[in-house]
Amino acid sequence: MARIAVVAGDGIGPEVVAEARKVVDAVLPGVEVTEYDLGAARYHRTGEVLPDSVLDELAGHDAILLGAVGDPTVPPGVLERGLLLKLRFAFDQYVNLRPSRLWPGVTSPLAAVKPGEVDLVVVREGTEGLYAGAGGSLHRGTPAEIATEESLNTRHGVERVIRDAFARAARRERRKVTLVHKTNVLTHAGSLWSRTFETVAAEHPDIATEYQHVDAAAMFLVTQPQRYDVVVTDNLFGDILTDIAAAVTGGIGLAASGCINPDGAYPSMFEPVHGSAPDIAGRGLADPVAAVLSAALLLDQLGHADAAARITAAVSAELAGRSPEVTVRTAEVGDRIAAQAAG
Amino acid sequence: MARIAVVAGDGIGPEVVAEARKVVDAVLPGVEVTEYDLGAARYHRTGEVLPDSVLDELAGHDAILLGAVGDPTVPPGVLERGLLLKLRFAFDQYVNLRPSRLWPGVTSPLAAVKPGEVDLVVVREGTEGLYAGAGGSLHRGTPAEIATEESLNTRHGVERVIRDAFARAARRERRKVTLVHKTNVLTHAGSLWSRTFETVAAEHPDIATEYQHVDAAAMFLVTQPQRYDVVVTDNLFGDILTDIAAAVTGGIGLAASGCINPDGAYPSMFEPVHGSAPDIAGRGLADPVAAVLSAALLLDQLGHADAAARITAAVSAELAGRSPEVTVRTAEVGDRIAAQAAG
Ligand SMILES: CC(C)[C@H](C(=O)O)[C@@H](O)C(=O)O
């Protein structure tokens, strides 16, 4: 049976993760769970972000489910670089998978977009680009200060994520991959991405392809999100585009993600796209759907496609049945999805 | 009288620039115009992108009005780096000004947003960041290829654009500046931007400030564009955010921009955000509003605030009177705006 590490984290993290676990138990009893206390609370208590011993223990699990980490009281970058990005890089999670679907019952902020019309997945590169941490500064705090941030891109890293995107497109109905970059300005990295994309595309004559600059893609996600099937892009562009995709499909309260090491050499990590939302934490008002869907991605990745599909169907039923007048109650939503998914 | 260089460019560029000139003539007769033939057509004919002699001549003008340059037949980067970015950098156009307004009569793709509710301006840094052209590659075309792109940020560059944003906010009604960056990942540049922002903000206790990560800002531009007044951000983030802002306020067909050297040491350049749109070029179907509004920004920059305001009011009347069933005819739109602005 699968061994899962759970990092509930801060704010609403523990609340939504509790529901995700409830749902997993309902569809796949017997999953072994170990809880890890990481995040802002631990950092404040002990000064530790991610001790090596914990990293080693996490590596021994089949997958990680993460709620949310962070708090306005922690300086920017500490938990992001020290925990979230550390895990993505240490576990070589090069596919940052972010599906966006406009579920029946959910209203898009876009007037012209109807439920069922948007069903896209962004395959965001997870281990390179501007996230590599290659930057620095000189003469800090003086008028002469300069600061740099460097985007590092390798053929190795670009090719494997593009291959993953094509493999996913091949399993979908519309079979289309859109490459998003900024080749007209970032000519070096852009050329590497384009040439690699063309090479892989040539091996998949049955898959339609297109290229868009990131500014155009950001615009089209607002005016015509229906046009996308699989989008493959670099780490930073993917960060921005997936928040737009989430916004047009009902908000980050519904958006799930997976940081995946497809080779299986390391555990993959699954987490809602939303943050720890300290403003509503502890009140039982957080929507657990994003965490539940992240758990479904996790089960799918571990080979439990049926269990994942049952969760997804139960979420769909939950959302279709929601009335905009009724306040979301975290535990009630989890109960309903669990009951429905258990069948 | 003002001496303006006009680069009509490719595709719909000449069509929309003709209308912008018509409108300028109507409100401010006697502006001296010199036309420069630059863009894809010249590149194909002569292999030249921007000869030094032309750059020198352009430098002798009070401002530049540009239509659009580019064509799918020109390799990515050639005209962008060789012409558009070359001008922005050579003329130290560090304020890339991009207002977005939802005009009366224009329907936003966002169901909940009504005309008049969105009125924001993005002050995008124009001479630094990932646009500096600091990148390279090794082992090109082999499995060992790497490609880098470097974001260069100086206190000098960051401070002057932030000061400009605060000065603009001080002249607006809501007096609010939002800094957008990605300080939790791009910690070096992020820290420089944040610290500089705080220093300048402290000199403006009457201006409200907020900070958002770029992914969150991209999302909020879709869910609550009303919340923004002045947004200040780096070159690449500004590129992406302004296309989203354009999309939610009726599309890039209406979006004007100015690449401004506020010191006046070099000419500023004004251009519609849209491209050359080869698919509709030559048919008289392009909407000239973005070019006309760019000309208004130009006149405003040259101290002709009244003439600029008359153009803006005429555009507002034009848009308010449009019926969605009637096809836009480039020259007719220009005629109507010119007549109205001439008053
Ligand atoms: C918290 C931050 C480091 C992270 C990112 O930028 O990747 C987040 O925005 C996300 O999208 O998962």
Ligand SMILES: CC(C)[C@H](C(=O)O)[C@@H](O)C(=O)O
């Ligand atoms: C054409 C390109 C170089 C340019 C940019 O990226 O700045 C364009 O997208 C813009 O926004 O003016």
